[in-house]
Amino acid sequence: MTEKIAVLGAGSWGSMLAAILNENGHEVQLWTRSAAQADELNQKHTNRAYIQNYTFPENLRASTDLETVLTGATEILFIVPAQATRAVxxxxxxxLAKxxxxxxxxxxxxxLETTTHLRVSQILAETISPEHRTSISVISGPSHAEGVVKHDPTLVTVASDDFDAAQRFQHLFMNDYFRVYTNADVIGVEFGGALKNIIALAxxxxxxxxYGDNARAALMTRGVAEISRLGVSFGANPxxxxxxxxxxxxIVTATSTNSRNYRAGYQLGQGVPLADVVANMGMVIEGIATSQSAYELAQTTGxxxxxxxxxxxxxxxxxxxETAIHHLMTREGQAENG
Structure with a gap:
């Protein structure tokens, strides 16, 4: 059955997920704040600021009018930065009330939202009344839009407290190059998706x-260990x-130049000042804000x-x-599973 799906956010990932849903036979409308971006998508069917060498389906429509995009939608996909989610x-x-x-x-x-440290599903639950929604889910996993463009086999997870909702979105998104699994662990999926950006920066x-493969393999392994410790403390499944x-x-975020967090970290490693890194990127570097929230959570939870x-x-x-690496490497010895 064809659904009308509103996709809020026309960056690289939002526009590619919109394209997948459209390709799967659904009516999709894409919301963006930028009139120029909406015009480009509607007239040229490109989104060159975010995705190179890709032509979007002609019947995928974009608009800056949020009410137009939402009207008649049976599902809403939020792909806006975490710090913008509450306002949107x-x-x-x-x-929706109207x-x-x-x-x-x-x-x-x-x-994670700064100051509150809330996960995005928690922000949605706080701001959108239960009278205006049936369920809240999250889609996450190792996925760069640049790979989806080439139809690289891509596997992701949809997590929800509502199993029927998870299955509903699994069906909407899945096709022969985009495979979707279901998961009941919303907390774990959201913490994993948020905190991996810190590891990508590192x-x-x-x-x-x-530094080479030894260092990055160690970083990723120990990074997953500390992500897991924090997530489990909030009720996630290890x-x-x-x-x-x-x-x-x-793995995908900490090894790929398609990752803006990895690219930002690379510049920091080469001595580029943070302000210049942010200016050079031209897109939101989620790991910067998330690192502050995760640091504060670690301090308050121990x-x-x-x-x-x-x-x-x-x-x-x-x-x-260099000093941070030295301090990490010269800490007191620990048990690996401690």
């Missing part, structure tokens, strides 16, 4: 300094962090997160990358 969701709630609609919600944003910094939205997402603490110190200009 608040407006969505107002419009329209009298109650769609299923799903998000693919990877980050991995890029190692590469920028010229097995989630060995899966697609844990180790899988860490969870050991030495890599996160090291990245936080670098971003706060309290340590150089």
């Amino acid at each position: 969701a608040t407006e969505v709630d107002r419009i 329209l009298g609609q109650r769609p299923a919600l799903i998000h693919g944003s990877k980050g 991995s890029g910094a190692l590469a920028g300094l010229g 097995l989630t962090f060995a899966g697609l939205s844990g180790m899988g997402d860490v 969870i050991s997160m030495p890599i996160t603490e090291a990245i936080h110190a670098v971003l706060e200009q309290e340590e150089t990358v």
